[in-house]
Amino acid sequence: MFWTMMFIFIFQRLIELTVAKRNEKNAKKRGAVEYGKRHYPFIVAMHALFFVSLISEVAVFHRDIQPLPALILMTAALVFTQGLRYWSLFSLGKYWNTKILVIPETNLIRKGPYQWIKHPNYLAVVLELILLPLLFQAYVTAVVFTVCNAVLLLIRIREEERALKELCH
Secondary structure, three states: OHHHHHHHHHHHHHHHHHHHHHHHHHHHHOOOEEEOOOOHHHHHHHHHHHHHHHHHHHHHOOOOOOOHHHHHHHHHHHHHHHHHHHHHHHHHHHHOOOOEEEOOOOOOOOOHHHHOOOOHHHHHHHHHHHHHHHHOOOHHHHHHHHHHHHHHHHHHHHHHHHHHHHHOO
8 A cells, every 4th residue: 555655646746747847838938937946946855855754764664554543534634635735736727836936917816725725735735744654654754744844834835925915916
């Protein structure tokens, strides 16, 4: 189950990077302004190192999957998280990106989960980075990357809010 989950999540990330690159090209053709260039490489590195750490911790320390009741609960939570994540991405459509790219004078997206939550995709990522390692009892990875992600999200959300305030309606 572990390797299947790793394949799924890593494959998702690679597909998302491909979509993000396509959306970036289209956004830049429409005059998009990029914010957060300085912190972006750290976010990419953190996500890559998350998977390296998770795989290493599970392999080296022979971590096992959670017992059945916790397995069911965590799997359900991960399914919910994936639903929120993709609802967020599809709601943004061509505006979704892994970078902070804002096309001046566009309207903020207020459909899908954005009706209720300002940054639903970040919520999904936070939950994912906690739940996935916990599912396989990789507690060190869960703690270290929850902290790293929190620090990076504080920086990123401030930068994103500034970009949206300056350039959007």
